[in-house]
Amino acid sequence: MRVCNAESQKEKLRLQDVVQALTARQPKPDNHYKDEVDMLKTKFAQLEKQQSFNADGKMNAQGNPREQIEGLEDENNRLRKELQSFDLEFFEQLEDLKFNYSEAKKKLTVL
Numbered sequence: 001m002r003v004c005n006a007e008s009q010k011e012k013l014r015l016q017d018v019v020q021a022l023t024a025r026q027p028k029p030d031n032h033y034k035d036e037v038d039m040l041k042t043k044f045a046q047l048e049k050q051q052s053f054n055a056d057g058k059m060n061a062q063g064n065p066r067e068q069i070e071g072l073e074d075e076n077n078r079l080r081k082e083l084q085s086f087d088l089e090f091f092e093q094l095e096d097l098k099f100n101y102s103e104a105k106k107k108l109t110v111l
Helices: 002-024 034-051 065-084 088-110
Strands: none
Touching: 002 034
């Protein structure tokens, strides 16, 4: 996925250069370049959208790195609070339930 993102980034930069070069030129009376510029802008927008997703299919954080770090710290704190409600007894009960379910399944297959 990183190779794909690197290639997408290179293509994005190349398309940016092409769009800038085409828009910088004096348009011909028949707007010869208008269709090409529109097509390149569309492809550029598609590449930007594609890059906004990471390998897990989740949206990448946008903005500066400090904002990304703060967002991750907030998520980490929220998840820690959520995990505090689960103590050792909870996990022991969960294991007991899994064992009882497994035993009940075995009995049903025998019948």
